[in-house]
Amino acid sequence: MTPYRPTTADGRAALDRIQSEPGRALLAFDFDGTLAPIVPDPRDSRAHPGVVPALRALADRVRAVAVVTGRPAAVAVEYGGLDAVPGLTVLGQYGRERWEDGRLAVPDPPPGVARVRAALPGVLKRLGAPDGTWIEDKNHALAVHTRRTADPDGALDLLGAPLADLAERAGLAVEPGRMVIELRPPGMDKGVALTGLAGALGAETVLFAGDDLGDLAAFDAVERLRADGVPGLKLCSGSAEVVELAARADLVVDGPAGVVAFLEDLARTLGV
Numbered sequence: 001m002t003p004y005r006p007t008t009a010d011g012r013a014a015l016d017r018i019q020s021e022p023g024r025a026l027l028a029f030d031f032d033g034t035l036a037p038i039v040p041d042p043r044d045s046r047a048h049p050g051v052v053p054a055l056r057a058l059a060d061r062v063r064a065v066a067v068v069t070g071r072p073a074a075v076a077v078e079y080g081g082l083d084a085v086p087g088l089t090v091l092g093q094y095g096r097e098r099w100e101d102g103r104l105a106v107p108d109p110p111p112g113v114a115r116v117r118a119a120l121p122g123v124l125k126r127l128g129a130p131d132g133t134w135i136e137d138k139n140h141a142l143a144v145h146t147r148r149t150a151d152p153d154g155a156l157d158l159l160g161a162p163l164a165d166l167a168e169r170a171g172l173a174v175e176p177g178r179m180v181i182e183l184r185p186p187g188m189d190k191g192v193a194l195t196g197l198a199g200a201l202g203a204e205t206v207l208f209a210g211d212d213l214g215d216l217a218a219f220d221a222v223e224r225l226r227a228d229g230v231p232g233l234k235l236c237s238g239s240a241e242v243v244e245l246a247a248r249a250d251l252v253v254d255g256p257a258g259v260v261a262f263l264e265d266l267a268r269t270l271g272v
């Protein structure tokens with residue numbers, strides 16, 4: 001008997017279905033904050049040590065396991081050691097990139113990304129961005145991180161409106177996240193990515209686990225799938241930093257360690 005009981009009837013129905021018919025289920029996960037603990041420098045991010053064993057155990061029993069991340073797909077694979085999970089799909093850059101079996105499909109970035117890349121250092125200087133502000137260049141997107149400044153929230157307040165203006169002039173979208181503002185191509189989000197993957201796989205049940213604002217689009221997608229008769233479970237990797245996801249989730253666990261414990265329990269329930 002599993003100790004995990006979703007607080008919603010829809011969530012309980014979905015978890016029951018995953019347990020009774022795992023071969024029809026898609027299990028999809030965000031990376032940072034869900035599979036990997038949050039760390040000050042994004043380059044130091046690594047999956048929780050329990051992630052790969054748990055995903056490997058489940059991969060043989062379910063229809064598919066996927067990671068849907070704002071990271072470049074290859075970076076998530078490297079930082080997560082995810083190439084050890086057989087059959088895993090990684091949709092990177094909010095679904096623009098696809099990694100499978102060591103093969104990576106990446107479209108060209110739109111020209112606005114190069115314009116933002118050229119302008120961003122000058123914009124941050126003019127605004128007086130505090131020490132510790134860091135630009136992460138993801139090739140398809142630029143992320144401005146404030147976690148390592150003295151006042152991360154204050155820095156986000158200072159930078160938010162001007163970066164939104166810069167993104168708009170370059171034809172890019174703004175993606176706010178945990179102590180970060182991303183300027184990225186519009187037209188794709190984790191909901192579009194998850195819906196497309198679930199449809200392509202013919203998944204009859206979907207679980208999505210996330211922790212950050214960019215994961216709300218995937219929660220929206222789970223709700224749309226439910227309305228179409230596909231049971232879905234919204235799992236939140238909870239933190240004090242983001243409360244919006246917990247409010248929308250069927251089940252909240254305590255950060256990446258809680259996600260791993262949930263996956264280990266699911267694997268035990270499935271007899272693997």
Ligand SMILES: O=P(O)(O)OC[C@H]1O[C@H](O[C@H]2O[C@H](CO)[C@@H](O)[C@H](O)[C@H]2O)[C@H](O)[C@@H](O)[C@@H]1O
Pocket residue numbers: 030031032033037038039040041042043045068069070071136138143145147177178179180182212214
């Ligand atoms: O979609 P995700 O897999 O959750 O990726 C979202 C962004 O995560 C990374 O930033 C976050 O994690 C860092 C490492 O723990 C942390 O330092 C930072 O404050 C967080 O915002 C990543 O750097 C971004 O590129 C991702 O888009």
